[in-house]
Amino acid sequence: MVLDLFVNFCILFTFAMLLFWVARQQKRTKFPLLRKFPGYSIGLISGVFGVVLMLKSIHVGSAIIIDGRMVVLALSGLFGGPVAPIIAGTIMGMARILVNEITWPAIIAGTNTIIIGLIIGLVARRIPITFQNAWKYFAYTTIQTVLVIGSLSFANEFVAGRGAVFILYSVISFAIVYVTLLKMDQLSREVEQIEQHSSTDYLTGIPNNRKFEERFYNWRQERERFHLAVLDIDYFKRVNDTYGHPTGDLVLVELADRLKRTTTSFGGEVARIGGEEFGVLLSATTTHHALEQAELLRKSVDSIRFQLPEGLELRVTVSIGVACYPDDAEAMPDLYKKADERLYDAKLGGRNSVRISS
Structure with missing residues (x-):
């Protein structure tokens, strides 16, 4: 299981780095879809990566699979705005229902993913996701998922202790990715400031x-x-x-x-x-x-x-x-x-x- 979790995390980490790069290149990219519709594009990319994570997930019992899709949902809103988690959540939720055998636990888990993406998107319209508050959105996804896991556990579909592995993996994965992205964002802003100073006239503030x-x-x-x-x-x-x-x-x-x-x-x-x-x-x-x-x-x-x-x-x-x-x-x-x-x-x-x- 440890090796499988490591592989899943590597995919998640790669996605986070790719998403960070895509978000930074929005204004420079030559791809018209990404330049004109960044939220939709990032939502689509996030949804696809979420599906890949589920395909490489770790099955625990008959009711739960361990992967990092909840981290993906929070990151999609951070880089793509309100529409991205709605799109990503819908794609991942439908895939969760259909990717394996269609069961009630799969339907519940998939519906939960869709609802989380929808709520994150709606709330983000009023309170945009930033590096300062992204952890709060992830905390919401964790709390709601805990409640869903609890309901499935109560229905004796899997052992509650195994469900805790899903939560623990998600929290640790988010913490590592979040700290890394936060540091990269700080370094990126410092580089942008240096570039701006090197291309701006010191006295007038216009380009040099x-x-x-x-x-x-x-x-x-x-x-x-x-x-x-x-x-x-x-x-x-x-x-x-x-x-x-x-x-x-x-x-x-x-x-x-x-x-x-x-x-x-x-x-x-x-x-x-x-x-x-x-x-x-x-x-x-x-x-x-x-x-x-x-x-x-x-x-x-x-x-x-x-x-x-x-x-x-x-x-x-x-x-x-x-x-x-x-x-x-x-x-x-x-x-x-x-x-x-x-x-x-x-x-x-x-x-x-x-x-x-x-």
């Missing part, structure tokens, strides 16, 4: 040049045509020399926020490339629309009035150069060079203007 290049290559894979704009604050050195670097930092922060809100309005993306220079991915596919979006950026900056101490007011402008992918270039360095050349033309033309490759 590294992240901007990554987004450019993503756009190149997803779109046939778009534009790259390079913005530079006019006479920014004068701002620092006249009002000091704290004021210069204030200008950069507020300007970045305005650019972010403006680019979001037309589906673009902005990043601070360095110093007083910003890069913007324009969703426009035609020269005319790209010019409109770039002008929208220029005007949004031109409308900002920075309030300084002693009632002073500061106004800044930007010059913008725009190049088209793939007409002007396909590689990021080459396209940036083209946009930078147009930016130089805007500077020579008097600043506070837009120049675009035709």
Whole structure:
């Protein structure tokens, strides 16, 4: 029995690690079903794994099989939301009834699994399952299962002491898996924070040049045509020399926020490339629309009035150069060079203007 329990636990542990990975990859996955319907997908995956656990279960008497499906139910709600345990519970419950000989104990156990999945799903709609409260949901599944086991034991369908093995195995399995996942979640969040810091500009909070290049290559894979704009604050050195670097930092922060809100309005993306220079991915596919979006950026900056101490007011402008992918270039360095050349033309033309490759 010990070897069989170990095999069942290994399957359960593998499922937990797989589910953790799937949940973390939801936004990055190329599978449309998982990306659009994560709860249904995770519920289906959980249900299938629950059936596998039952097929590899340990039979104790004629009324009970020992496996980790109750752990699966709790984890499905943790990673898939309210709908996942309902789907998983239904699949596992029906399988519990049909997988072996159809008996009253099997019907009772299967119905119990379905009911547990349904209740977990309904409660999770109001109280989402998290790493902090997942153990409470598992405790509920354990208590209800104990009551069912007690009723079967009272009907003399199996020895109560054997039923305790099922409960003990479930509790120990959940504890090991839960602690492991909790630690993995903490490490995953730390890694995400490190990645975010490495791809975010420390001053403005918008993406930095590294992240901007990554987004450019993503756009190149997803779109046939778009534009790259390079913005530079006019006479920014004068701002620092006249009002000091704290004021210069204030200008950069507020300007970045305005650019972010403006680019979001037309589906673009902005990043601070360095110093007083910003890069913007324009969703426009035609020269005319790209010019409109770039002008929208220029005007949004031109409308900002920075309030300084002693009632002073500061106004800044930007010059913008725009190049088209793939007409002007396909590689990021080459396209940036083209946009930078147009930016130089805007500077020579008097600043506070837009120049675009035709």
